[in-house]
Amino acid sequence: MVQAILRLPAVKAESGASRSTIYLRIQQGLWPKPVRLGPRSVGWPASEVAAINAARIAGKTDDEIRELVAKLEAARKTAGKAL
Template sequence: MPMHSQTTSSNAPTGTARGAARRAKLPEGFDPLMRFTAVCAATALSRTTIYKLVREGKFPMPLHLGQRGQGFEMAWPESEIRAWIDSRKAERDERARKLLEEAAATDALGV
């Protein structure tokens, strides 16, 4: 007989079942929340940078979900993070457009 036998309840969801439940189809129009780790991954920013940008008014304010230890559990609506990323892309595209216009103007002048 094995030294460590493990009993499981047939009614208890497995890790895979729990994950599937979390990924269940959300109601139409529902804006899911993103936790800090997911926001860091989606934006490629560190926690420190996100805190700094929030303080400067350059990043969406988080929702406080409740107290956890010494701080607060925070999350962001996914739509706000997507909008922030889209605005960064738009800024990049505008800078690129201006650079191309300047380069074309310089070429037209023969400089």
């Protein structure tokens, strides 16, 4: 399965959040950490961005979103081991 990686401008457009808000949410555990693409570039899996947006639209609490972020990041590690 091929998964798109969104760079920051696309993530900002998809989420409606600014760069500083995205990185603040990462610190707060409310947004998944980026995936390193190279020495000076990062991105986020499109499916993770969509999942967080859906949770926000559904009115999930910050604690529920933190749980979702933890699950998304854990799924990355298990997917990486499968390769």
